[in-house]
Amino acid sequence: MAVENTLAADANLNTKAVPQRVLVWEAFKRHKLAMISAVVFMILTVACFSAPIIAPYEFDEINLSAIRQPPSLQNLMGTDDLGRDLFTRILYGGRISILIGIFSALIGTGLGALVGSVAGFYGGKLDNILMRFTDMAYSIPTLPLLIVLSSFTKAAVPMMVAIIGFLSWMPTARVVRGSVLSIKEKEFVEAARMIGAPDFAIIGRHILPNAVGPIIVGVTLGVGNAIIVESSLSFLGLGVQPPTPTWGNMLMDSQSTMASKPWLTIFPGMAILLIVLAVNFLGDGLQDALDPTLRKR
Numbered sequence: 001m002a003v004e005n006t007l008a009a010d011a012n013l014n015t016k017a018v019p020q021r022v023l024v025w026e027a028f029k030r031h032k033l034a035m036i037s038a039v040v041f042m043i044l045t046v047a048c049f050s051a052p053i054i055a056p057y058e059f060d061e062i063n064l065s066a067i068r069q070p071p072s073l074q075n076l077m078g079t080d081d082l083g084r085d086l087f088t089r090i091l092y093g094g095r096i097s098i099l100i101g102i103f104s105a106l107i108g109t110g111l112g113a114l115v116g117s118v119a120g121f122y123g124g125k126l127d128n129i130l131m132r133f134t135d136m137a138y139s140i141p142t143l144p145l146l147i148v149l150s151s152f153t154k155a156a157v158p159m160m161v162a163i164i165g166f167l168s169w170m171p172t173a174r175v176v177r178g179s180v181l182s183i184k185e186k187e188f189v190e191a192a193r194m195i196g197a198p199d200f201a202i203i204g205r206h207i208l209p210n211a212v213g214p215i216i217v218g219v220t221l222g223v224g225n226a227i228i229v230e231s232s233l234s235f236l237g238l239g240v241q242p243p244t245p246t247w248g249n250m251l252m253d254s255q256s257t258m259a260s261k262p263w264l265t266i267f268p269g270m271a272i273l274l275i276v277l278a279v280n281f282l283g284d285g286l287q288d289a290l291d292p293t294l295r296k297r
Contacts, residue, residue: 027289034285037278044275048094057085059092060243068261078263080253086264090271093245098223098275100161100230105222107165112172113215117203119173120180131177138170146229150238157240160233164226172218179211186210213290220283224276231272247272 029035047054063083071078077086119130149163183189184207192202208215227247233239234248242249247268254264 024289028285031285031288033281034288037281037285040274041278041282044094044271044278045098048091048098051088051091051095055085055088055091057088059089059245060084061088068257068264070261071263077267078261080250080264081257086250086267089245089250090247090267093247093250093268094271094275096157096240096244096246097227097230097248097272100157100164101223101227101275101279103161104164104168104226104229105219107162108168108222108226109172109215109218110169111166112169112218113176113208113211115169116173116176116178117180117208117211120177121184121199121203121207123181127177130173134170134173137167140167142167142229143232146233147236147238150233160230160239164229168222168225168229172215172222175214175218176211179214180207183207183210213287216290217283217287220279220286224279224283227272227276227279 051059061084063079066075066079066083068081069075069079069083075085075087077090080086080089115130115134119127119134146163146167150160180203189202189206192206197205230239230246231248231251234246235252237249237252239248240246242253250268251265251272254261254268258265
């Protein structure tokens with residue numbers, strides 16, 4: 001009996017000694033779709049940012065003798081209306097789309113985490129004001145506002161990042177506020193208050209690290225949303241302007257030849273589909289891994 005108790009105690013100690021990051025990683029690895037999505041996202045991102053090395057041509061290299069050629073050994077994805085290599089332009093266009101997606105998501109999630117943590121921590125009138133402001137911002141039609149703002153800013157990449165980021169913080173603010181309302185009642189937060197820790201230190205060192213799950217998920221989902229928004233604006237002719245390629249303006253250029261030259265539409269569309277699906281499935285896997293209530297035993 002004593003031996004069994006000793007073994008049980010050792011097992012409990014071993015279980016408690018496992019770091020949280022190891023548990024999260026093990027849970028994430030069990031999510032096969034998220035693992036595949038992470039690999040796909042990494043391959044696409046590395047390929048796009050290695051475009052100057054692996055692309056066979058310059059993105060603006062015109063060859064009028066090879067206009068609208070189908071996929072071949074010389075042009076893996078065919079050529080466009082000016083004889084430019086489509087594979088090269090997809091790689092270069094992916095750099096713009098992915099950069100806009102990542103930095104817009106970081107801005108939106110960072111602002112949402114700030115608003116949500118302040119509202120949840122202080123509560124009362126400040127919480128009510130911030131949440132009503134969040135509801136008001138959420139009710140504004142995003143795409144028409146983006147169209148207006150993009151036309152004024154000439155669709156410069158930094159301005160598009162800022163606009164999309166500042167118009168996408170509301171969902172993260174709501175989720176983070178809910179997490180903070182729960183976490184601020186924990187014993188370790190009360191202990192920090194009792195020793196006189198300032199509010200910003202309690203929020204930054206104790207509360208937000210324990211709300212990292214919804215924040216990370218917000219970033220991943222925000223990347224996919226920002227890429228779709230950028231592609232939509234470019235498709236409407238209000239995003240990044242040619243000759244700088246993005247997946248959205250490549251789709252816009254192919255509108256008149258969708259039926260007769262389908263590769264001009266299929267390859268940019270597949271690039272957007274793959275990256276957005278990969279990011280969304282990656283976010284689902286991270287959510288399951290980071291949430292102890294969803295984590296598989």
